[in-house]
Amino acid sequence: MISNSSKYAIKAVLFLALHSNEDHKIMVKDIAKPINVPQAYIAKLLQELVKENIISSTRGPKGGFYLNKENVSQPVINILNNIDGEKRLTSCMLSLEKCNEDKPCPLHAILSPSRKEILKILNEKTIKELALDVEQGNSYLPL
């Protein structure tokens, strides 16, 4: 349902949400370590996220990755859709071409409400809110 790459990406974005801003950028090596992901791997993922304006970066000295106001206001699902593609979360659980709401496959029929709920949450919850949950003690790290 959610790839390793997406998990890493979410961890990294969450880390940035909690520790970076436009005046305090963080370089990849200082992200990789605390979130426990290989540096070269997370670097590649972060680059993809920058391309889609999900996170921000600048190069050179004093450069690094960070989140701006727009970045933190995006829903969590943007990360997943960018890394895994949109289909991953919405496609038929049995990979049947013809499965849809009107003629659901057997798994779809019994799991559709729960899946919809998950999609709804991921669409509504923003990066900012997720970080706030951590800051308020509703959820926990370390990553």
Next chain:
Amino acid sequence: MISNSSKYAIKAVLFLALHSNEDHKIMVKDIAKPINVPQAYIAKLLQELVKENIISSTRGPKGGFYLNKENVSQPVINILNNIDGEKRLTSCMLSLEKCNEDKPCPLHAILSPSRKEILKILNEKTIKELALDVEQGNSYLPL
């Protein structure tokens, strides 16, 4: 969340639930085609399911795969657990070692109820019931 292999396995078991019984076994080539899965691949998966008594088989002429009374009474989740391992469905969505109900990771915190609901359904719904849904027009094939 659910591997290709598990999807194939569920399709095959569902096909057997609908078309086989102890007096009418079905050989692998007659399963592979209608469910649209490579024969050698589904053969391997079916063999694993036999080992765990999730489905039944006999060799030789008139042999094949089938489901007996016990087989059809098992919950769907048995298939998933056997093919993918138990952790796949229950492990932390961010793959954090320390994530648990008491100290949930940010994703866990917002998605836990929906995930629990999915687990509950997969644990309660039996193969038989899933097949019945199809027979009663509550869900649809072909596979």
Next chain:
DNA sequence: AATATTATATGATAAAAATCATATTTGAGA
């Protein structure tokens, strides 16, 4: 008992996902 037919066991190959390595580009500061 012999034969043909089926699943089973084993392992080889191919494709995809995850991981690692490095040369190039950009930008800040001296």
Next chain:
DNA sequence: TCTCAAATATGATTTTTATCATATAATATT
């Protein structure tokens, strides 16, 4: 404008998952 520190682009390698192939074992039928 030179230098150095950072991201970026590109692609190689490794691991996992998916797929394919085949020799062996079991069983019904003759």
